[in-house]
Structure formats: C-alpha cells, structure tokens
Amino acid sequence: MSDTAAFRIQDIKARIRAAEDEAGRAPGSVELVAVSKTFDADAIRPVLQTGQRVFGENRVQEAAGKWPALRQEFAGVELHLIGPLQSNKTAEAVALFDVIETVDREKIAREIAKESARQGRTPRLYVQVDIGEEEQKAGVAPREAVDFVRRCREEFGLAIEGLMCIPPVDEHPGPYFALLQKLAGEAGVEKLSMGMSGDFERAIPFGATSVRVGSAIFGTRG
C-alpha cells in the first residue's frame, strides 16, 4: 500500500500542508500539480481516484494521447503544460491544456494569441524563466523577464498570470526561488510555479503557489 502512487500523493499533500503552516501561509494556498509525464493511463487513474485533478505533462503529443480519454472518465481535470512548446504544436496545446507554464519567447506568445483567438479558448499562461541562466534550459533570462511579461500583455494581449522556473540541479534552490518571487512582484503576476519532488518544501516559504511533483508520487521514470 505504501508503495503506491495513491498512497504517496497523500503523503505529499500532508507535507505541503506542513510546509504551508511552517511558512505562515494559509492552508490550501499551495496547489499540487501531479506530474504524470511518461506514465500511462493505468498508472494515473488511481491518483485521479484519490480526487487529485491537477496534472502536469511536458509533451503535447504524449498528453494528447492519454488525457482526452481520462477526461471522459473523470470530470474537472486541469492540465498544465510544463515542457517546452514548439510553435507547430501551439494549436494542439491551446486546445488541450488549461495552463501553459512555458511561454518563453515572442514567437510562441504570438502563436498562442493567434490560436486563442481562432479557437475562442485561452489557456492561463505563465512565463518560464531560466532562473539559473543555464544554456541548456528553456526560459527567458531573469533580466528580461519583466519586460517580456509586459510585451506579452501589450503586444499580444496575453494575460500572463505567473512565472515558472526550474533551478539548477545540485545547488541550493533558495536563492533562485527568492529571485523568481522578486521578479513576479516586479512583473505584477500572482502565480509562482516552483518546487519539484526534491525541493518543493523549500519553495513554499518563497511564495510558491503551485509545486510540480512527479517522481515522489509516481515513482522513478523509466
């Protein structure tokens, strides 16, 4: 029992509540995004059966292959795209996802605006910040983030709600979480998506409004 995803998610939720308490945050102020990438419908279903409804996927194609059927079975699913978006996948992403957390360049912002108008459906949007300025990671540079949010609003009419980041591995994430929190204040956005299996409790004192937890719920990815 203790080695099932349905069991582990209860533990993660309890740890989120405890971290909220410790940080003086309101109970329930941090949302859990269960990252189900690489896991199939049979692995996800028991987690849906616990009542969890918010999930993260990093590939449009993979999500399109499993979530439409799961949504038929379970009402109220909210899907977050947490992986890089290619412009040729924008139409599908706008149709499928409720939140796109990885807006990271002008071309994608323009495509999302165009597709949202065409489909009459606008996902909620976060800008991804390459918080550690790592070559291999997606996201806008920290020093460009505030201006990019402004341009998304003014040039493309996009209501950016939040910022998302993935700090460098093997470093203390605290300073990166603090920087994202500062940038969100400057950009005037409410939502902060930060913290994963290894560090979600440390993101909560810095104002995370959602944490993206995969392996600590579903197990090691193959």
Ligand SMILES: *Cc1c(COP(=O)(O)O)cnc(C)c1O
């Ligand atoms: C895979 C992934 C996660 C979850 O990572 P875990 O360490 O398994 O919790 C969170 N955020 C993003 C962007 C991811 O790609």
